[in-house]
Amino acid sequence: xxGNFIYSNPTKLYFGDNSxxxxxxxxxxxxxxxxxTYGAGSIKRNGIYDAVIDILREAGKTVVEDAGVMxxxxxxxxxxxxxxxxxxxxxxxxAVGGGSVVDYAKGVSVxxxxxxxxxxxxxLNMDEPDCRIIPVGVVLTMVGTGSEMNGGSVITxxxxxxxxxxxxxxxxFPKFSILNPNYxxxxxxxxxxxxxxxxxxxxxxxxxxxxxxxxTDYIAEGLMRSLIHSSRIAVKKPQDYEARSNIMWTATxxxxxxxxxxxxxxxxxxxxGQAVGAITDATHGxxxxxxxxxxxxxxxxxxxxxxxxxxETVWNVDTQGKNQEQIASxxxxxxxxxxxxxxxxxxxxxxxVTEEQILQIVDGTFLLTGGYRVLTSDDVLKILKESL
Ligand code: NZQ
Ligand code: ZN
Numbered sequence: 090x091x092g093n094f095i096y097s098n099p100t101k102l103y104f105g106d107n108s109x110x111x112x113x114x115x116x117x118x119x120x121x122x123x124x125x126t127y128g129a130g131s132i133k134r135n136g137i138y139d140a141v142i143d144i145l146r147e148a149g150k151t152v153v154e155d156a157g158v159m160x161x162x163x164x165x166x167x168x169x170x171x172x173x174x175x176x177x178x179x180x181x182x183x184a185v186g187g188g189s190v191v192d193y194a195k196g197v198s199v200x201x202x203x204x205x206x207x208x209x210x211x212x213l214n215m216d217e218p219d220c221r222i223i224p225v226g227v228v229l230t231m232v233g234t235g236s237e238m239n240g241g242s243v244i245t246x247x248x249x250x251x252x253x254x255x256x257x258x259x260x261x262f263p264k265f266s267i268l269n270p271n272y273x274x275x276x277x278x279x280x281x282x283x284x285x286x287x288x289x290x291x292x293x294x295x296x297x298x299x300x301x302x303x304x305t306d307y308i309a310e311g312l313m314r315s316l317i318h319s320s321r322i323a324v325k326k327p328q329d330y331e332a333r334s335n336i337m338w339t340a341t342x343x344x345x346x347x348x349x350x351x352x353x354x355x356x357x358x359x360x361x362g363q364a365v366g367a368i369t370d371a372t373h374g375x376x377x378x379x380x381x382x383x384x385x386x387x388x389x390x391x392x393x394x395x396x397x398x399x400x401e402t403v404w405n406v407d408t409q410g411k412n413q414e415q416i417a418s419x420x421x422x423x424x425x426x427x428x429x430x431x432x433x434x435x436x437x438x439x440x441x442v443t444e445e446q447i448l449q450i451v452d453g454t455f456l457l458t459g460g461y462r463v464l465t466s467d468d469v470l471k472i473l474k475e476s477l
Contacts (some may be wrong), residue, residue: 092351100238100345101265104338106330108267109140114146115226115265119383120180124173124223126155126194128186135275137230141185150233151355153177155197158186161370162193164208164246167200170440174223182225184263187276188234188373189283195242195261198223201269212244212253218261227266231276232337233284233374235291235344237266245367248454252367258433263314263318268341270334271434274327278432281327283374285320285336289313290358290377291343296399296460297392299352306398309348311405335370336344352426355460358384361469365454371440378433382425383475389417389470392461396420437476 093174093455116123123145138428145152150460155173158166174182184194200207202221210216229237236242240257276284278336296309316339361384362376369376378382389396396412400420408416425435434440442450447470454469462468 090303090305090351092299092303093352096346096350098238098257098262098347099259099264100262102238102268102341103265104268105167106269106271107336108269109144109228109406112141112144112226112228112267113148116145117179118264119224121149121151122153122177122179123150123153124153124179124182124197126158126170126178126182126184126186126190126197128156128158128160128190128245130156131275132185132230135230135272136245137185137228137272137331141183141228145183146155158190158193159368160187160189160372161243161245161252162189162196164212164244167193167196167207167244171200171203171207177466179223179255180359182223183228184225185228185230185447187229187231188236191225191229191236191263192234192242192244194225194227195236195240195257195263196244198225198438199257199261205267208244208246211242211255212246215255217258218232222260223398224264225261227263227267228272229266229337230272230341231280231284232273234465235288235340237263237268238341238345241344244367245362245370250367250449252363252453254363268337269331273337278324278327280372282320282431282433283372283378284340285316285323285374285431286378286428287374288316288336288340288379290374291346292316292363293381294356294358295348295354297388297395297461300394301351303351305348305350305352308342310402312342312348313338317403320427320431322415326393356457357460357464360455360457361450361472364450365437365440365442367453368446368449369441373472375434378428379435379437380472380476382421382428382435383472385421385424387472387475388460388462390414395418395461437473442477444477447477
């Protein structure tokens, strides 16, 4: 392991089917006004809203509701939330939902008291907050993004055709996250498998970079094996608590900074996926799934040793009598087979992308340098055409 790094993660987790009971203890640490932030209404249908409201009342809090956070939250919604938070001088933002709600809550937390335009400051210029930051707490209801234990906040600007993720520092990480696997059972199957693939993608983005022998890669392999195993159970039996809890725990570790230690990280699949999301508003995990196989086939030769290791360790590919290219290709074939098995979207056409939109997606794709092959816009164009 050759990298230098500092590791610290400030988010306190409460995990398990009784985890919500700790919310009342956490609330003691904050002032009287809580902004309850949630999405389009799933929490009202599955009872989570009532359970949370009861605890907030019991704790004597004044609740300011901020509902209607959409998937792929927009900058317009962020401006609205920042104003609500500021006008009500809220002491805590309690995000109850999936990655969109949590990402949005973090965006609001650094924007409410910020005098500059948050889109320009944080998402375009990647500046750090220099204003009062409102603490964020989380009750997670959908698994995938890892937003419950990281500083990521992805916001979409439809007018500009951009979807950008800002990774904030530890002061913006959620102060606490409540992870009850039972809360994820009501997630529709399409969203569940999109979340599962998002987790897989987070692990692969970090795994497929670097050439040193790094303990972090062994952790990544363990997480991928667990995810593949539990996902196969969850797609057949979504109510299986053991599978859903393992997926939830894997998702958190997939993107809580641990797997990035000592590694550059690739993240090009996410860059392309986010550019697709910016113009289609498609489900995040599906945008990644639609481009992953063409992308990995495209870069395989540049990171051949790692793709061989992936095939052997993660997919148990039989290596007898095969050369490196064959083994690596069989690993990708196994990945593709698993993706079809769990039912993710396998091409961009199914997400509504047309050939005419491809150039716009190329324009919206940031090119990163941490992976095995540094792409040009022309490379992205070829991968996108292959993904249609
Ligand atoms: O809005 P509601 O009614 O809550 O419905 C949501 C939404 O329609 C529904 N849902 C959530 N929990 C549910 C439920 N339905 C029934 N029962 C429940 N328990 O699921 C739908 C999707 O929710 P959403 O929060 O949008 O999904 P996800 O968690 O995948 O978040 C996606 C966003 O996170 C960003 C993505 O780009 C996207 O904007 N990401 C954030 C990252 C981070 N913070 O590090 C990294 C990721 O790579 C990703 O980019
Ligand atoms: Zn993701």
